[in-house]
Amino acid sequence: MDQLVLDLTPTPLPAFDNFLAQRNREVITALTAEDGERFIYLWGEPGSGKTHLLQAWIAHAERLGRASIYLDGQNEHLPDFAREASFIAVDHVDDLAPDDQITLFSFYNSLKESGEGRLLMAGRKPPMAAAVRDDLRTRLGWGLVLEVKALSDDDKLAALRTHAANRQLAIADDVFRYLLTHWRRDLSSLIGMLDMLDRYSLALRRPITVPLVKNVLQTASSSDT
Amino acid sequence: MLILQAERDALLKPLLAVTGIVERRHTLPILSNVLIEKKGGQVGFLATDLEIQITTASADELPGEDFRLTTSAKKLQDILRAIPDKATVTLEQLDGRLTLKAGKSRFNLQTLPAEDFPLLSVGSASDASFTLPQRELKRLISQVQFAMAVQDIRYYLNGLLMQTDGNQVKLIATDGHRLAFASADVEATLPKAEVILPRKTILELYKLLQDSDDEINIEVLANQVRFSFGSTVIISKVVDGKFPDYNRVIPLDNDKIFLIERLTFLHALQRAAILANEKFRGVRLVLAPGKMSILCTNSEQEEAEEELEIAYQGGELEIGFNINYLLDVLTNLPADTLQMAFGDSNRSTLVTIPDYSNFKYIVMPMRI
Numbered sequence: 001m002d003q004l005v006l007d008l009t010p011t012p013l014p015a016f017d018n019f020l021a022q023r024n025r026e027v028i029t030a031l032t033a034e035d036g037e038r039f040i041y042l043w044g045e046p047g048s049g050k051t052h053l054l055q056a057w058i059a060h061a062e063r064l065g066r067a068s069i070y071l072d073g074q075n076e077h078l079p080d081f082a083r084e085a086s087f088i089a090v091d092h093v094d095d096l097a098p099d100d101q102i103t104l105f106s107f108y109n110s111l112k113e114s115g116e117g118r119l120l121m122a123g124r125k126p127p128m129a130a131a132v133r134d135d136l137r138t139r140l141g142w143g144l145v146l147e148v149k150a151l152s153d154d155d156k157l158a159a160l161r162t163h164a165a166n167r168q169l170a171i172a173d174d175v176f177r178y179l180l181t182h183w184r185r186d187l188s189s190l191i192g193m194l195d196m197l198d199r200y201s202l203a204l205r206r207p208i209t210v211p212l213v214k215n216v217l218q219t220a221s222s223s224d225t
Numbered sequence: 226m227l228i229l230q231a232e233r234d235a236l237l238k239p240l241l242a243v244t245g246i247v248e249r250r251h252t253l254p255i256l257s258n259v260l261i262e263k264k265g266g267q268v269g270f271l272a273t274d275l276e277i278q279i280t281t282a283s284a285d286e287l288p289g290e291d292f293r294l295t296t297s298a299k300k301l302q303d304i305l306r307a308i309p310d311k312a313t314v315t316l317e318q319l320d321g322r323l324t325l326k327a328g329k330s331r332f333n334l335q336t337l338p339a340e341d342f343p344l345l346s347v348g349s350a351s352d353a354s355f356t357l358p359q360r361e362l363k364r365l366i367s368q369v370q371f372a373m374a375v376q377d378i379r380y381y382l383n384g385l386l387m388q389t390d391g392n393q394v395k396l397i398a399t400d401g402h403r404l405a406f407a408s409a410d411v412e413a414t415l416p417k418a419e420v421i422l423p424r425k426t427i428l429e430l431y432k433l434l435q436d437s438d439d440e441i442n443i444e445v446l447a448n449q450v451r452f453s454f455g456s457t458v459i460i461s462k463v464v465d466g467k468f469p470d471y472n473r474v475i476p477l478d479n480d481k482i483f484l485i486e487r488l489t490f491l492h493a494l495q496r497a498a499i500l501a502n503e504k505f506r507g508v509r510l511v512l513a514p515g516k517m518s519i520l521c522t523n524s525e526q527e528e529a530e531e532e533l534e535i536a537y538q539g540g541e542l543e544i545g546f547n548i549n550y551l552l553d554v555l556t557n558l559p560a561d562t563l564q565m566a567f568g569d570s571n572r573s574t575l576v577t578i579p580d581y582s583n584f585k586y587i588v589m590p591m592r593i
Binding site for chain 2: 001002003004005006007008009010167168169170171201202203205207208
């Protein structure tokens with residue numbers, strides 16, 4: 001029997017200030033600029049933080065009181081009503097189904113014509129290499145194109161430490177290093193694993209140590225396969 | 226030189242009030258000592274572990290010289306305990322040694338200079354200060370303290386949250402598996418303040434509180450809290466950390482609700498617990514209209530089953546718990562009847578007292 005735990009620490013919502021900005025200051029400046037470019041395309045390898053940035057941008061829009069919508073090309077169709085929002089974020093552009101590519105193309109055009117609203121898109125590849133329709137591919141490149149640079153190991157360690165500190169977890173540094181060398185290397189997987197360790201240690205009343213991590217990683221990778 | 230003469234209990238009682246916090250082993254040897262100070266007729270006792278400091282004074286005026294010294298708290302306590310209770314004790318001090326005599330017994334103890342004894346510097350003026358009868362505070366603490374965590378890596382769980390707001394004082398404790406909330410009205414208008422009191426402070430305070438209407442004064446200082454009652458003063462540092470917003474874990478839409486007699490439920494659980502698994506302590510509750518079954522099995526495949534008639538007409542539910550978490554609340558709940566509100570087998574259950582909003586207990590189930 002497994003003890004379930006109270007959800008005491010809410011997962012922090014993606015925001016610009018919990019994004020590691022050193023290497024990507026330019027991106028954040030572009031996204032938060034008041035009268036900046038209305039069409040932005042972000043690209044970068046998986047785990048570099050594009051989704052985080054898109055969601056932080058949506059939260060930013062909500063604070064400004066603007067209607068906003070986050071759409072994920074990976075697991076949903078783009079609904080037509082989305083064009084009514086003034087801040088539209090479309091994640092995982094490379095995974096859009098052919099129909100949705102047409103929808104996105106038409107979002108682009110209607111925003112362009114109306115002269116209002118903003119569109120933020122993200123994908124794995126630079127515009128010219130993006131696996132989408134030709135007409136959409138050119139549109140990706142027409143606005144501002146920015147690369148989201150991947151985090152270095154030190155950045156990741158710092159992000160893990162900050163995340164643990166925010167959750168008020170006392171964890172020794174060797175745990176973070178172990179995670180970095182033994183678990184998936186993208187930050188969202190690493191942070192997700194830290195959250196899992198948090199719940200696990202709370203349920204079992206055990207401190208988060210390397211032996212505990214080994215245990216959890218084994219279970220996690222065997223349930224993956 | 227004779228410095229003090231007193232009946233055993235005049236020294237032992239105040240000594241015991243302060244020595245509870247003295248750690249057996251400490252990097253600073255003087256911390257295993259107690260500071261004894263005589264000024265005028267009053268003999269004061271003080272002990273600290275650098276987190277908590279307790280001072281108290283002898284009840285009666287005692288004859289003898291003024292002095293200040295520190296000596297082993299544990300040894301002095303053991304000696305005083307071992308001598309007959311009406312015996313007269315004399316203390317003599319000579320060349321840094323303390324001699325204790327009682328009848329034909331004689332003990333020669335080491336001392337350390339009182340000037341070297343570390344005292345907590347007391348924080349600045351209080352934001353929030355209020356008074357409660359000791360009995361009331363003791364009752365409040367008893368309703369929540371069992372839910373505090375023990376040595377958790379989340380320091381903020383190893384203690385008890387005390388919130389003041391308006392005329393209310395709230396105490397909240399959680400170990401992540403369950404959460405207990407108790408509140409009381411006070412005759413004061415308090416600012417909004419919250420502090421996390423360390424587990425050790427709470428346990429010590431609870432031990433020292435009397436079941437009387439005598440008052441205790443509680444002051445929230447900067448990073449400290451001061452409790453003053455009778456001649457005893459406890460100053461405690463607070464836990465550095467942010468306590469989670471407990472309101473978000475209180476379930477509001479649990480719809481499987483019934484009232485039950487506390488003792489009936491408690492006794493049935495106590496019987497079933499005999500055959501609960503020693504490690505996991507699991508119990509299964511099975512709800513059906515009109516009845517609740519309580520089932521425990523252990524690793525040897527032994528089984529206990531209890532059935533209670535309940536005034537319940539909702540849907541069926543099978544849900545598992547750590548039986549200790551239910552026993553804890555049923556033992557400490559200040560009422561004869563309680564209300565159970567279940568959601569489903571993966572969500573928290575709410576235990577409350579009908580028509581009484583000053584107590585809440587939220588417990589997470591075990592996955593069966």
